[in-house]
Amino acid sequence: MSEQTTLRNVRLWDGTEDRGPVDLTFAPEGQDGVVVAIAPAADPSATEELAVIPGLIDTHVHLVGDAAGGSAGFLTWPLVTRPEERVLHGLAHAQRALAAGVTTVRDLSADDIQFSLRRGLDAGVVTGPRVLAHGMVSMTGGHGDLFTPAAVAARPPVADGPDACRALVRHWARAGADGIKIATSGGVLSVGDKAAWRNHTPEEIAAIVDEAHALAMPVAAHAHTAAGIDVALDHGVDSIEHATLLEEPQARRIVDAGLTVAPTLLINDRIAAGIGANAEQAEKAAELVERRDALLRAAADLGVDFVLGTDANGFHVRFGEQMDEVRAMARTFGWSAQRALEAATSRAARAIRRDDLGRIAEGGPADLLVVRGRPWERIEDLRPSAIVAVVARGRTAHGALGER
Incomplete structure (x- = not known):
């Protein structure tokens, strides 16, 4: 050798x-x-x-965003930037994460840009971290769809009805996705959204999860509310993202199911403080984080397996700030240094189905x-x-x- x-x-x-x-x-x-x-x-x-x-593992990122610090806003930049350029910005973000000790990232709203970037990294064409990429299945007017203003005609794909949901899962599988992302509650940065809103019907979610699992793809579920977490658990998802208002009954269900949770602390703190956010976004985040820390600390005490997931997008949380998130998790959950480091390494590896990492x-x-x-x-x-x-x-x- x-x-x-x-x-x-x-x-x-x-x-x-x-x-x-x-x-x-x-x-x-x-x-x-x-x-x-x-x-x-x-x-x-x-x-x-x-x-x-x-090397650290960030289980929840969004690689494609403005890496140059330009004047376009978070929601505007994708609308005015060609896909060819977005690949380069995604690579820049990936390389910044790598320089800060993150050797694996999982992008949870990927399309052909991230799939192409991942293939180039795997082939050694460019240097960067390992990238896993999940395609998102969102409904019309759902959390994912509401990142694009209503007047914009060119929109990411959505799926309405069980058959369309299955078709979009198959589309992402053919394109090269490692997994699927769904939302079972509304979100914070999505325009006009409410965290408590339902996303998809039970029949649609069942179709998404069934089709993804049939194609050997795990499903990560965005869920801020206890009700949204229950929906995700009812349908057998493989990880919970955010879980901001996680209450004891849902925490016990997560422990029993052996799932991981990425709490994404810093991004919601910053949005709530109005950093890079408008008044609507800040208000939504503030309502969530007001109760969050006590709920998540109680869940950690019950044994919920929290892992590193920053929701880094290069705007609210920058690539290279993953270690800040780990230290925030240690403070919030009252963890030892070793438990916090496990959340970013061996435990995070289980969340992405790469126990060898x-x-x-x-x-x-x-x-x-x-x-x-x-x-x-x-x-x-x-x-x-x-x-x-x-x-x-x-x-x-x-x-x-x-x-x-």
Whole structure:
């Protein structure tokens, strides 16, 4: 095997536990890269200055948005920017996430732009994180549809009625989607929307989930309210996104079902504060976050498996701010540093059905961060400024390893 790199006498946290000082060898073998060997450090008496942790996984992002900081607003930019340009902005966002330690992202409102970007990354044409991409099935006037103003004729696809819902799931499967996104409540940034509004009928949701599962695609459900969460659980979705008003009965159902939840804390805090939001959006977010923290803390105490999901869009939450979200989760849920780091690594990997990611093990994928500090002991150490190098698919994608 060629191009092997060995990190000598580094402290290893492997995604679940502290392994102490090790010599770790990896190589860019195959599509994933590989961890070739992990052995006790040959010279354990030497001071371990650096540590190695798995690359972070953000289970909920939206890659395609303005990465140049232009004057167009969040909702306006997609309407005035050609698809060819949007691919480049999505790549810029992906690379910013990678430089900040995020080696895998899941885009939860994808189309041919994200599918094309993912294929280019997988082929090694460009450098960036792993990308998983879910196509959204929205109804006319639903959360997804309401991101496009009513007067705009060119709209993303929607589906009304069970047969149309099945057809749109099949469309996304043919296009190359890794999964499906639905909404079982309204949203915050969507224009004229209300969080409490129903999205789709039970028959439509049943058709979406059944068709997605028949095609081996997981379903992620956007749901802010307890009622929306109940609808998602009733129909057997695979993850819950936001869960802002999660109450005890729904929390217990989530625990029993073994599902993960991405709480997306920072984005709703910022919208509620009016950052990058109009008065309608800020009011909707404020109504949600007023009760959120106490409800989610109680759910965490009941055992709900919260994982890293930022809803980063480059506007309200920027790519590269994922570690800020992890620290916010630790504060909100009263977690230890290790539990918070698990939410961004090994537990997040389960949410995206890639249990081989989010861990560092012999024979496993070589996605890892070389950092200063001990973030599994002190969550304050989890900052981009502490990153020495980012290794993605067995290659140094950011920073430098030096002569090790």
